[in-house]
């Protein structure tokens with residue numbers, strides 16, 4: 001059976017430095033190669049932020065880099081002609097500037113903030129800070145969708161509570177406490193969704209259990225390309241005999257369309 005597939009969690013790149021693949025000698029790195037990978041895996045639309053593997057040392061340095069990635073994400077969106085929905089970065093130390101970035105990019109049709117990766121970009125690995133609250137109140141009023149790398153479970157819970165009208169998609173189901181807290185959070189907060197990228201779905205029954213616990217409407221397909229092997233995630237859902245065709249249809253595309261209003 002054929003399914004429309006939207007990859008909600010990717011990191012497209014313009015150059016080698018921005019390519020998150022950690023086995024670069026084994027792959028071909030080019031802007032066009034990303035399209036080939038998406039085509040090969042049957043992905044019609046991909047979303048997410050440009051990031052890199054470099055580690056800035058100060059918030060100031062991080063914000064300069066992140067603003068550059070925002071520009072690159074828009075350049076890539078133009079290049080990919082409707083195949084890529086860019087996600088932009090914000091930074092809690094620069095709340096006013098971040099709000100201006102949201103306004104500017106929303107005028108270009110951008111609907112997603114993130115994936116944000118606080119541990120990498122000097123956010124103190126927290127979402128619940130004064131600066132971020134101000135930014136996300138604004139994002140919520142503008143109906144942006146927030147895609148996030150998880151911080152500590154309590155910080156994630158408080159984030160959902162602080163912004164009840166903001167759609168928040170937490171990445172990486174993981175396992176153990178991380179998985180259980182994703183489940184509890186998605187049950188408790190109507191605005192919280194989980195994307196399947198990263199660790200988690202390699203465990204037998206994990207996707208089915210997420211569906212059973214939080215409802216299929218809150219499970220979003222994501223791979224974390226190019227650090228992760230996209231085809232493995234597609235196959236992991238497509239060939240999961242525990243899932244029904246209807247559940248696959250929702251996870252692969254319909255849920256993402258609904259939250260992104262596309």
Ligand SMILES: [Zn+2]
Nearest residue numbers: 009011115224
């Ligand atoms: Zn990611």
